[in-house]
Amino acid sequence: MAGSKRIVITGLGPFSAIGTGKDDVWDSVLRKYTGLTQEEFVLDGKLVDKYFVHKIKEFNIEKFGIDKQILEDILRWKDRREPQDLFYLMAAAKLALDDGRINIDRNRIGLVLAHENPGLDEFYADLINEFYKLRQEDKTGFFKGINEGFAKRGHDLQTFVFLYFVAKALDIHGYSLFINNACASGLFAVETGADIIRSGKCDCVIVAASDKSSIFKQSWFRRLEMYPEDGLIKPFAKNRDGFVLGDGGAGIMLESLDSALKRKAHIYAEYLGGAFHMEAWKISIPDMGGNSYSTVIESALKNSAVNRKSIDLLVPHGVATPVTDAYEAKAITDVFGKNPKKPLITALKPYIGHNLGSTALLETVILLLSLENNTIPPTLNCQIPDAKLNISPVRDLIKTKLNTVMKTACGFAGYNGAAVFGKL
Amino acid sequence: MTPQELENKMKELVAGVIGMPLDKLSGDADFARDLDVDSMKAIEITGAIEKTFKIIVPEEEIRKIRTLNQATALAKQLLDIK
Structure with a gap:
């Protein structure tokens, strides 16, 4: 493959209840710190509801080094109301941009943002x-x-407004798009960013996503019987009973290999390729009899020219609902066999909660930190794996040489995606 | 299709998905409690109903289907068979 068509990751910018920035977040993962807390929703002094959430207690956009005049301009436009989803997206993008230390023509830097419902909670x-x-x-x-x-x-709920403000704040002027493919948005956004570089429109693309918990989102998932009353996300466990939400976001800097080599950038990994599919059966229920997800995983291996035996680690969606974990386990075992010794599998939501439209990107960042550090964090809260699923998540921290890893995601409406990353 | 034909077809379909002999499948047996059929199989049953009868089962109804009789009643309603 020509050098200009190869895509590498040169910047990582995660933030969540467990920390801000790659070092902080990785340190918390190693310490098994989760930031899980119980939130009280109070109206007129009256307690309306209580729910568990991986909560960011203090968030201040001014700490991310955004130009103060631009922040003031945003607050004026917003009639002094702080637009939290916009600021989260901005923070995620800025963290990745700072980590990538890029200094090229800003017209050659693109922007892809992903979010499921930006601005809706405050509205x-x-x-x-x-x-x-x-x-x-x-x-x-x-x-x-x-x-x-x-x-x-x-x-202002229109997504172009979010792109506009983030691009303005970061002085980015290349090709830009807003993505919403439910919980798989992060992976769709990575592929979109890579396509922008492959097409020659840009040399670098910042991909950023975020989400924030709220009583509205919480109520909806509880009604769908996807909320664990003990607050613990138990991926692939016999007693799994749903997920709690997690605040946060993530940014990734994608760059052409040529550009990264030219400026001697730190390269975390190469994005080897992915595959994507739209099942389009039901909104909240995957098609248990279909093969969309396993086909996506097979196709991602094919598109990245990687043999299934070469995948060292797989981070699934691991949302811990009875149905979706079973759907995911079936797809994984269809491709890699029952109880596969390889790839090792670990689910990350117990650390950070379900970050909805940003979950796939945030988990991809942690996966890339895992790759970089040759360390696999265990799947928390999975005390007894469900034997019927035929997969056994990693349950103790493992230090091992990692070369090639996969992230998969299966979102509402049947957005299925798989992406493969490897060391150069 | 007559109501009886639909009932017979539904019984075949459900028995096929859950892997149970036709004569052992009772119409009011609860999938989870009596037949050890998990919620994943109940979703597969819905998929099979949709493909066989070319209908769309409303999403909210899927979680409510707990017996063959309930599934048959829903199919009759959606196909307007009385």
């Missing part, structure tokens, strides 16, 4: 407050009140 919360204030109004008064307060804010 929803403020809308409820506004409804309450207007409850005595007639229909005309109600319309006027809502229209006046929310017309611009509704417009």
Whole structure:
């Protein structure tokens, strides 16, 4: 393959309840620190609900080195309301940009952002407050009140606005796109970023994603019976019963191998290739009788020209719901055989929670740190693996030479993806 | 298709997916409690119903299907067979 078409990772920028930046996050993973806490949702002094979450307790965008004038410009545009999803995305992108230490023509740097519902939580919360204030109004008064307060804010939910502000803050002016493929968004975004470089549009692309927990998201997953009342995510365990959410995000700097070699950048890994599919059967239920996911894993091996026996480590979605873990285990064992000795498998959500639209990217970053450090963190909370699944996640930390690794993701609506990374 | 034909077809279909002889499959046996059929198989049954009868089973109904009789009633409703 021509040098200019090979894609490498030259910057990593994770942040979550367990830390900010690659060193902090990796250190917490090694210490098995999870940041799990119980959140109370209080309205007018009355406790409405309690739920577990991997919570970022303090987040301050000013600590990420963004130009203060730009932050002020954003706050003016937002009528002084802090746009948390926008700031999370900005932080993720900035961490990756800083880690990559790139200094090339900013018109040759692209931007791909991924998020499932940017800005929606704050919009929803403020809308409820506004409804309450207007409850005595007639229909005309109600319309006027809502229209006046929310017309611009509704417009601001459009994803181009997020791209605009992040690009402005980071002084990035190349090709840009916004991605939403549910929980698999992170992997779709990596492939999209790689395509932008492969096509010659850019030499480097910042891929960033984020998500933040909220009572609204929490309530929905509880209604779907995907929430564990003890707060513990137990991937592939016999007693698995769902997931809790996790705040955070991640950025990755993708770059052409030529560009990275030219500027002598630190190269974490090469993105060898991936495969993607849209099952499109149901929103919240995977097609247990289908073969979409196993085909994606097979195709990712083919597209990356890697033999299945060469995959040292696989990080699955590992969402710990009875159905999706079974769906995922079936796909993995269809490709690698039952109870495979290789690849080793470890699931990372118990460390960071389910980061929704950013989960695949955040876990990819931790996987790449695992690759770089030749260390496999154990799957926490999986005390008794479900024998029916025929896979046994790593349960004690392993130090071993790692060369080639795979990340898989299966999102709502059947967005299935698999990506392969290797050391140069 | 008559109601009886649908009932027979549904019984064959469910028995096939869960791997159980037709004569042992009772219409009101609870998949999980009585037949040791997990929720994954219940989803497979839904997929098979959709493919066989060319219908779309609403997502919210899938988690409610616990017996052959419930699955048959839903298929009748979706196919408008009385």
